[in-house]
Amino acid sequence: MIKHEFGGEWTRIKLEVLEKYLNIYTTALKNQPFTLHYVDAFAGTGQRDDEDKKTDPLLELEALKGSVRRALECRDTFHEYHFNDLKLEHVQALEELRAEYPEKVIHITRLDANDFVTNFCRSLGATERAIVFLDPxxxxVHWRTLQAIAATKKVDLWMLFPISILLRILPQSGPRDEWRPCIERLLGTTEWENACYVESEPLIGDLFGGQETKPQRSDHEAVIQFVTRRLREIFPHVGEPTRLNQRSGLLFLFYFAVSNPHPKAKALATKLSRAIQPKP
Ligand SMILES: C[S@@+](CC[C@H](N)C(=O)[O-])C[C@H]1O[C@@H](n2cnc3c(N)ncnc32)[C@H](O)[C@@H]1O
Structure with a gap:
């Protein structure tokens, strides 16, 4: 079996939150007249090979389950599973995994996640509901993909947002041109520059009495709040993100967003997501 090493303690937190939500979501909706889909756009192999081994072999087995296997093992089942990964070996591993669950309807694709999710969102019918998990x-993940999810009004989204990378491509000393396209794809706006940078105090007076200022990046909190605000512009509900850290500091934000604007759907999804707040 191919090895897929990624993550650390923060991965455990992320996967446990996702698994709990999948369980309570399928249980809460099992008697409703909906077809339920689980959509994993960066599916991996179903397994993660972690250097951080546990001493108890049973605990270790649990900790090493990836998102796909956790979804397949929910108490109440989804009607259909959609697993996608760009890497050939990962898709092959997913196909092997599918053979272990002959009773389940499992679709496997090898597409860029943005195309995959957009296609899926377009295909959703009136009586279908879905959870989309984005784990890049x-x-x-491009902003237009999040817009496609929000437009369905039928999808609950769990998404890992790469805040440490965003902070790296927003240097303290001012924006760099080569990173603009990436930032704009990620955040879907050119407004990031006003939101994430402030003019510094004037330092040097020039010959004509003018004063030179340089843009300076706002603090981490301001950048995090900008990302959350952007998501709240397109989704009717976005929870405060869970902060996933490793020793060197903040790594990812883990977001939950609800696309269904109906007050009942929003209230249910919010209640369910609050019930599963991660244990430190
Ligand atoms: C963090 S891993 C996913 C782990 C998985 N969710 C799990 O819990 O086991 C990210 C995966 O995304 C895949 N990937 C990277 N870029 C991609 C893209 N643009 N579209 C789809 N998959 C991609 C990688 O091959 C890798 O398997």
């Missing part, structure tokens, strides 16, 4: 390593 980096800045692969």
């Amino acid at each position: 390593y980096s800045t692969a």
Whole structure:
């Protein structure tokens, strides 16, 4: 079996939150007249190979389950599973995994996650509901993909947002031209520059009495709040993100967003997501 090493303690937190939500979501909706889909756009292999081994072999087995396997093992089942990954070996591993669950309807694709999610969103019918999980390593998710999810009004989204990478491509000393396209794909606006930079105090008076200022990046909190605000412009509900840290500091933000604007759907999704807040 191919090895897929990624993450650390923060991965455990992320996957446990997702798994709890999948369980309570499928249980809460099992008697409703909906077809339920689980959509994993960066599916991996179903397994993660972690250097941080546990001493108890049973605990270790649990900790090493990836998102796909956790979704397949929910108490109440989804009607259909959609697993996508760009890497050939990962898709092959997913196909092997599918053979272990012959009773389940599992679709596997090898597309860029943005195309995959957009196609899926377009295909959703009136009586279908879905959870989409976006778990990229980096800045692969485009804003237009989030817009496609929001436009369905039928999808609950769990998404890992690469805040440490965004902070790296927003240097303290001012924006760099080569990173503008990436930032704009990620945040879907040119407004990031006003939101994430402030003019510094004037330092030097020039010959004509003018004063030179340089843009300076706002603090982390201001950047995080800008990302959350952007998401709240397109989704009717976005929870405060869970901050996933590693020793060197903040790594990812883990967001939950609800696309259905109906007050009942929003209230249910919010209640369910609050019930599963991560344990430190
Ligand atoms: C963090 S891993 C996903 C882990 C998985 N959710 C799990 O819990 O086991 C990210 C995955 O995204 C895949 N990937 C990277 N870029 C992609 C893209 N643009 N579209 C789809 N998959 C991509 C990688 O091959 C990798 O398997």
